Amino acid sequence: MGKGEVIKFLSSIGVDTRFVSVMEDSILINNLRFSRFSRKREELFKKYYPNMKVVRSKIFQMICSRVSRVLSNELKPHQRILIKEGDDPLSYTLYAVLEPYTRKYGVRLVTRQGFDLIACPLTLDHIIADAIEKMINGKLISGPPLEDRKGRLLYPLSKVPVAWIERWLGVGPIKVTRDDVVQEFIGFFEEVLPQFRENMLKSLEYIRGDKGFI
Numbered sequence: 304m305g306k307g308e309v310i311k312f313l314s315s316i317g318v319d320t321r322f323v324s325v326m327e328d329s330i331l332i333n334n335l336r337f338s339r340f341s342r343k344r345e346e347l348f349k350k351y352y353p354n355m356k357v358v359r360s361k362i363f364q365m366i367c368s369r370v371s372r373v374l375s376n377e378l379k380p381h382q383r384i385l386i387k388e389g390d391d392p393l394s395y396t397l398y399a400v401l402e403p404y405t406r407k408y409g410v411r412l413v414t415r416q417g418f419d420l421i422a423c424p425l426t427l428d429h430i431i432a433d434a435i436e437k438m439i440n441g442k443l444i445s446g447p448p449l450e451d452r453k454g455r456l457l458y459p460l461s462k463v464p465v466a467w468i469e470r471w472l473g474v475g476p477i478k479v480t481r482d483d484v485v486q487e488f489i490g491f492f493e494e495v496l497p498q499f500r501e502n503m504l505k506s507l508e509y510i511r512g513d514k515g516f517i
Contacts, residue, residue: 317344318339318348322334323403324403380410383419385420392469396460401422423447427500428465434446
């Protein structure tokens with residue numbers, strides 16, 4: 304059973320594959336309404352592909368919504384995106400959210416040389432933790448770099464709280480900093496102002512004078 308075959312079948316039964324992630328053993332719905340993946344269509348799909356799961360996770364759909372805010376402004380058709388292979392939670396999530404864009408924008412996900420962008424698995428929490436650490440140490444506060452020695456960087460998860468990924472995958476705490484003091488700051492701000500991450504991200508974007516991290 305090839306991936307192309309699965310995508311072709313989904314399209315034939317009326318599913319918009321631009322709004323689902325086709326993984327090795329599952330179909331992850333990014334947007335239930337736009338995908339048109341009804342229960343009736345799911346029953347038909349399972350008849351032909353009984354070993355593939357159809358995941359209707361609301362938290363994953365929330366993750367995809369946040370990701371779309373970043374990628375809709377940053378991606379261009381047919382770009383090649385370098386993505387790290389791995390089955391850790393962040394690598395898996397990064398691949399899952401980018402996979403539909405191979406159909407939305409015709410991008411290619413590559414694992415070797417010959418790319419336009421490098422996908423980084425930094426979440427909203429990683430970016431905020433880094434900014435707080437710089438603030439504590441008296442360094443210039445800024446967002447993550449636009450590029451490194453290898454090329455331009457893309458941050459699809461930059462608006463996604465790490466807690467969402469933990470809830471979706473059912474994994475233990477994903478470490479966002481090695482500095483215990485920074486972690487305490489995050490915990491304190493979270494109690495006082497639950498939306499502090501999003502507000503601080505807006506401030507970082509204002510400082511940079513741009514609309515995103517790319």
